[in-house]
Amino acid sequence: MNPIGIYLHVPFCRGKCPYCDFYSVNLSEELLDAYTDETVRRIRALAEESVTADTVYFGGGTPSLLGGKRISRLLSALGSSVTIAKNAEITVEANPSTDLRDFLSGCAASGVNRLSLGMQSAVPRELVAIGRKHTPQDVLSAMETARTLGIENLSLDLMIGIPHQTGDTLTQSIEFIKNSAPSHVSAYMLKIEEGTPFYRIKDTLPIADDDALADLYEAAFASLEQLGYRQYEISNASREGREGRHNLHYWNDDEYIGIGPAAHGFWHGRRYFYSRSLREYLGGAAATFDGPGGSEEEYILLRLRLTEGLTEQGMLERFGHGIPSPIVAYAGIPAMKQFCTYDGISLSLTRKGMLLSNAVISQFLSLCDKPS
Numbered sequence: 001m002n003p004i005g006i007y008l009h010v011p012f013c014r015g016k017c018p019y020c021d022f023y024s025v026n027l028s029e030e031l032l033d034a035y036t037d038e039t040v041r042r043i044r045a046l047a048e049e050s051v052t053a054d055t056v057y058f059g060g061g062t063p064s065l066l067g068g069k070r071i072s073r074l075l076s077a078l079g080s081s082v083t084i085a086k087n088a089e090i091t092v093e094a095n096p097s098t099d100l101r102d103f104l105s106g107c108a109a110s111g112v113n114r115l116s117l118g119m120q121s122a123v124p125r126e127l128v129a130i131g132r133k134h135t136p137q138d139v140l141s142a143m144e145t146a147r148t149l150g151i152e153n154l155s156l157d158l159m160i161g162i163p164h165q166t167g168d169t170l171t172q173s174i175e176f177i178k179n180s181a182p183s184h185v186s187a188y189m190l191k192i193e194e195g196t197p198f199y200r201i202k203d204t205l206p207i208a209d210d211d212a213l214a215d216l217y218e219a220a221f222a223s224l225e226q227l228g229y230r231q232y233e234i235s236n237a238s239r240e241g242r243e244g245r246h247n248l249h250y251w252n253d254d255e256y257i258g259i260g261p262a263a264h265g266f267w268h269g270r271r272y273f274y275s276r277s278l279r280e281y282l283g284g285a286a287a288t289f290d291g292p293g294g295s296e297e298e299y300i301l302l303r304l305r306l307t308e309g310l311t312e313q314g315m316l317e318r319f320g321h322g323i324p325s326p327i328v329a330y331a332g333i334p335a336m337k338q339f340c341t342y343d344g345i346s347l348s349l350t351r352k353g354m355l356l357s358n359a360v361i362s363q364f365l366s367l368c369d370k371p372s
Contacts, residue, residue, distance in 0.1 A: 009260030068106015309348025
């Protein structure tokens, strides 16, 4: 069995950002301990399986709120329950608004080797507009601390299309990335999610329209490319060899284990999820199965998120045939040239195609059941 990824959802935040719809709750020491106890219990159940993991990812929420000792305890439980590959990528997300030295010291000592920081913007006015409490200097301080402790693989989040952002202010954030030199950048467009504070005031938010947003997206990745960050997925760019290995499990449609309230997983051919309820999770509630995974349509959808795209060889190895001929034929229509390319080896989206990925990929998937 190939090595898999393990995702741990840490559902705690000190406050809710107005754009965020991820599941999180307010914290207390008692809840942090209870969450850790229950997650250790669930991790130990994996000892009954024969699991080898080459990535571990602590996402949230705000995983740094657990503190280094609890992260260490969770990693210790993993180490005694599954086989952690020697070269495993072990990532924690952190909010740079607080002093992270003690947290990162504990993380580094327990094997964490990758840090993802929620920078979002390097422009103070934009940070205030999206409810972030940190400053650009806080991000620099966190990066310096991590590097001092031996965590060199650093990723920064960059949001595109946030209130007050212009081409000039986006350039300021890109310049910050240039000077701070992370190994990876996740650059994603603001999406106004129903049920969030931003959704209630969406008509009055000072944000870019669709055309301006497209320009910002293309400018961001063009600038990152000039700095040596190759775009390898719709919302991600990295230095050579520093792609996010954990998320590549998702986009390659590999199996992975998810643990925690609101976490999703794909294991033994079936997808599952935990309810968005810490109370139910602490009470021992089992995950809900969500149908089979790994279908041809699912694989096509996920692989087309990658700049490498859908390859003839990959399709042949997984499904016994190449890219479906109706998809190849549709990709060859002159009007599609601006959205995708096919060279006989792979089918991939252009940057413009990535901007319209939902529509483009949906059209390809609609052709899957049609005869060649």
